[in-house]
Amino acid sequence: MAKILSTVFFFLHFILPIIASSSENQVYIVYFGEHKGDKALHEIEEYHHSYLAYVKETEEEARASLLYSYKHSINGFAARLSPAQASILSDMEEVVSVFRSHPMKHKMHTTRSWEFVGLEEGIKPQFDLKTENSESLLTRAKYGRNVIVGVLDSGYWPESQSFRDEDMGPIPKSWKGICQIGDAFNSSHCNRKVIGARYYIKGYKNHYGKLNRTLDYLSPRDKDGHGTHTSSTVGGRTVPNAAFMGDLARGTASGGAPLVQLAIYKVCWATPGQDKVDGNTCFEEDMLAAMDDAISEGVHVMSVSIGTTKAVDYSHDGIAIGALHAVKKGIVVACSAGNSGPQAATLSNTAPWIITVGASSLDRKFLAPVVLGNGVVIEGETITTYRLDNVTFPLVYAGDVSVPNIPHELAGQCLPNSLLPEKSYGKIVFCLRGNGTRVGKGMEVKRAGGIGYILGNTKGQGEEIVADPHVLPATAVGEKEAVKILNYIKSKTTSFPTAKILPASTVVGTSPAPFMASFTSRGPNLVDPTILKPDITAPGLNILAAWSEADAPTKLGIDDRRVKWNIYSGTSMSCPHVAAAAALLKAIHPTWSSAAIRSALITTAGLKNNNESLITDSVGNPADSFQFGAGHLRPTKAADPGLVYDASYNDYLTYLCSLNMPGFDPSFNCPQNLPKTNDLNHPSLAISKLIGSITVTRTVTNVGKGTSKYLATVTPPMGYKIKISPDSLIFKHKGEKKSFEITVEKDKDVNVQQYEFGWLTWSDGLHTVRSPIVVSSA
Numbered sequence: 001m002a003k004i005l006s007t008v009f010f011f012l013h014f015i016l017p018i019i020a021s022s023s024e025n026q027v028y029i030v031y032f033g034e035h036k037g038d039k040a041l042h043e044i045e046e047y048h049h050s051y052l053a054y055v056k057e058t059e060e061e062a063r064a065s066l067l068y069s070y071k072h073s074i075n076g077f078a079a080r081l082s083p084a085q086a087s088i089l090s091d092m093e094e095v096v097s098v099f100r101s102h103p104m105k106h107k108m109h110t111t112r113s114w115e116f117v118g119l120e121e122g123i124k125p126q127f128d129l130k131t132e133n134s135e136s137l138l139t140r141a142k143y144g145r146n147v148i149v150g151v152l153d154s155g156y157w158p159e160s161q162s163f164r165d166e167d168m169g170p171i172p173k174s175w176k177g178i179c180q181i182g183d184a185f186n187s188s189h190c191n192r193k194v195i196g197a198r199y200y201i202k203g204y205k206n207h208y209g210k211l212n213r214t215l216d217y218l219s220p221r222d223k224d225g226h227g228t229h230t231s232s233t234v235g236g237r238t239v240p241n242a243a244f245m246g247d248l249a250r251g252t253a254s255g256g257a258p259l260v261q262l263a264i265y266k267v268c269w270a271t272p273g274q275d276k277v278d279g280n281t282c283f284e285e286d287m288l289a290a291m292d293d294a295i296s297e298g299v300h301v302m303s304v305s306i307g308t309t310k311a312v313d314y315s316h317d318g319i320a321i322g323a324l325h326a327v328k329k330g331i332v333v334a335c336s337a338g339n340s341g342p343q344a345a346t347l348s349n350t351a352p353w354i355i356t357v358g359a360s361s362l363d364r365k366f367l368a369p370v371v372l373g374n375g376v377v378i379e380g381e382t383i384t385t386y387r388l389d390n391v392t393f394p395l396v397y398a399g400d401v402s403v404p405n406i407p408h409e410l411a412g413q414c415l416p417n418s419l420l421p422e423k424s425y426g427k428i429v430f431c432l433r434g435n436g437t438r439v440g441k442g443m444e445v446k447r448a449g450g451i452g453y454i455l456g457n458t459k460g461q462g463e464e465i466v467a468d469p470h471v472l473p474a475t476a477v478g479e480k481e482a483v484k485i486l487n488y489i490k491s492k493t494t495s496f497p498t499a500k501i502l503p504a505s506t507v508v509g510t511s512p513a514p515f516m517a518s519f520t521s522r523g524p525n526l527v528d529p530t531i532l533k534p535d536i537t538a539p540g541l542n543i544l545a546a547w548s549e550a551d552a553p554t555k556l557g558i559d560d561r562r563v564k565w566n567i568y569s570g571t572s573m574s575c576p577h578v579a580a581a582a583a584l585l586k587a588i589h590p591t592w593s594s595a596a597i598r599s600a601l602i603t604t605a606g607l608k609n610n611n612e613s614l615i616t617d618s619v620g621n622p623a624d625s626f627q628f629g630a631g632h633l634r635p636t637k638a639a640d641p642g643l644v645y646d647a648s649y650n651d652y653l654t655y656l657c658s659l660n661m662p663g664f665d666p667s668f669n670c671p672q673n674l675p676k677t678n679d680l681n682h683p684s685l686a687i688s689k690l691i692g693s694i695t696v697t698r699t700v701t702n703v704g705k706g707t708s709k710y711l712a713t714v715t716p717p718m719g720y721k722i723k724i725s726p727d728s729l730i731f732k733h734k735g736e737k738k739s740f741e742i743t744v745e746k747d748k749d750v751n752v753q754q755y756e757f758g759w760l761t762w763s764d765g766l767h768t769v770r771s772p773i774v775v776s777s778a
């Protein structure tokens, strides 16, 4: 993923450009769509083998080339093929698609966050664990009891307090998963909390060779920390008095659904680097095997904080394929949107049957102010535990103490070996963000003998601060403050710049919050611009959750600190928040489809920050639906959405026919009269290249009280007229469905080039069912 962001996001995601490999035989995934159900498991493997035998020279070669045969829901296999062999297979009629597996850098992509998503609810902390007698969402959902959440990630740290099992219910009889033993991991590590744990490594091994077991455990145990963080965010037990090293973010840590049962699927592994681990890589063929197992073993929700950095069409996207088969079984799949913002059109995981999650801030800061020699106090944030207390040191700008010959645009960025020790020693060094990682810049200051480090944002990051556990005393400041510091250092009236960095303290209730993280990936959706993505935003900036005790909080080899909790940022962190909310909805409404749960989360999302204005980006400009989709997660409201936009597995197959990607299920025939892709009953509407006008159909299902009357109100996108017909809907009973049409027409005398944003809201006075509408004529 995004090296831009920093290795701290490590896992965050994403697909690097396809890793070049010298071998002529690459792993391809050959996909046949859903199983017809006419073959026994051993017959399926033979069937897959017959295709390989057809393109390979010998039986042995065919057998040796097979990595996985997907047999449960997904019909397909992963095998080493030459491009020519792949091409022969892709021309066969039964084959839906053949694609090179994408290795995904997991840029893979808590205490305060659960209270915070109660924002706008009126009931203060909505996930307040103390008010057990009240009808809070958590009590109604029995804290997620009897719901199983599958997490695809780097494994988990079984000793974490988040995964203890006392007072958990029994393992459900329906559960078919296993506890796969391995390095530092035996059957006693699974319990009634973590009821399944497995690992998938054939794709990794094919690419990197045998796992170096000093770099990672050949077992579900997490060496990285990312998987422990995401799985404890979804379903970690309530742990009082959790904090990051010492006292930061102290509070009760809890997963969003603390009594769900977890099934851990380790699909991301340490990437061997030159002299150290270089993040984690998750291979698509390994993920597909895990998804196929998770579906058949009986998970209800999947949380997947993994994705590509590029748009990949749905028939060539393993996560989209796996998720479609999951949705057929009613499983809700939540995925991270990606960390490739702030540029437009950077989303991953854009299929309409997935819930795609962007990242935004909490109302919490880790304040560590800078006091300049002239007395000016600058707000800064850090989670480093190294302190300078109240002592003043000389302050220098990195660009003034760098080795000569650094390109102008890179001076000041504290890249490796760029600082002159003789000019940095004993000083606080001010560095700018840009190339290189945030913690890596701190290491460079330390290497050069600097005593402290101030990291300044530039325009791209605005005022968003990712708090890092730096390896020396440090703090980070927003763009406006960075300018002030630089002006102070450069000012003619400053003969000897100095500063002190005060120790960090945790402050909650900061405003405005939430704001969108600058790194959150943005729309439009390049795979299909008629589906709006992301769907929703949730906390993903500076989130505290459990961590692997085999990894340092900075993930740097030279950092030998070990922690039980870590503060981490990325859409990897926001995705499990939404997965947890989906698990609570599943507990309350066990018969709801995956689409109904997704619709409930989307149409009840909030748009305001705690300053009562529209959520902004990190620079302070109003954010839009390409950043937050329908808005910020509000689980309590989602439990009672009033109406839902439901969609079935067959609706998605019809949609795929309209998209000219048929075949995901060979027993399904595309309808003769294909609807528009826009007609998919999705709880949002995106229109591109509009000429004149367009009319689309939607159907809502009444899930509120029996009789009700809903009225439509519209905020049209600038330059467009919107008509809803009919604009009132009367329901006589629960479960009743009503359809209506939305007509979007371009105003004749207005010339609109870019995307414009509007809303459709149905209300019965009690419920607000809100859908974003985005339109472009270009």
Ligand SMILES: *[C@@H]1O[C@H](CO)[C@@H](O)[C@H](O)[C@H]1NC(C)=O
Binding pocket: 184, 185, 186, 187, 188, 189
């Ligand atoms: C499993 O491993 C733990 C150490 O992590 C050990 O204490 C325990 O005896 C082992 N149990 C079994 C059944 O091997």
Ligand SMILES: *[C@@H]1O[C@H](CO)[C@@H](O)[C@H](O)[C@H]1NC(C)=O
Binding pocket: 212, 213, 214, 215, 275, 276, 277
């Ligand atoms: C495994 O990784 C360690 C730590 O990076 C390294 O010292 C060792 O040489 C590696 N072993 C092999 C067989 O590559």
Ligand SMILES: *[C@@H]1O[C@H](CO)[C@@H](O)[C@H](O)[C@H]1NC(C)=O
Binding pocket: 390
């Ligand atoms: C820090 O030092 C300044 C003067 O040097 C003093 O006024 C201030 O009270 C000190 N603050 C703390 C927290 O010790």
Ligand SMILES: *[C@@H]1O[C@H](CO)[C@@H](O)[C@H](O)[C@H]1NC(C)=O
Binding pocket: 407, 409, 410, 433, 434, 435
């Ligand atoms: C990173 O370095 C490249 C090469 O010097 C430069 O073109 C680019 O602008 C830099 N990016 C940032 C964000 O500083």
Ligand SMILES: *[C@@H]1O[C@H](CO)[C@@H](O)[C@H](O)[C@H]1NC(C)=O
Binding pocket: 511, 512, 611
């Ligand atoms: C948020 O609201 C508070 C209280 O009304 C106000 O003092 C503050 O300036 C506002 N902040 C922003 C960024 O609008």
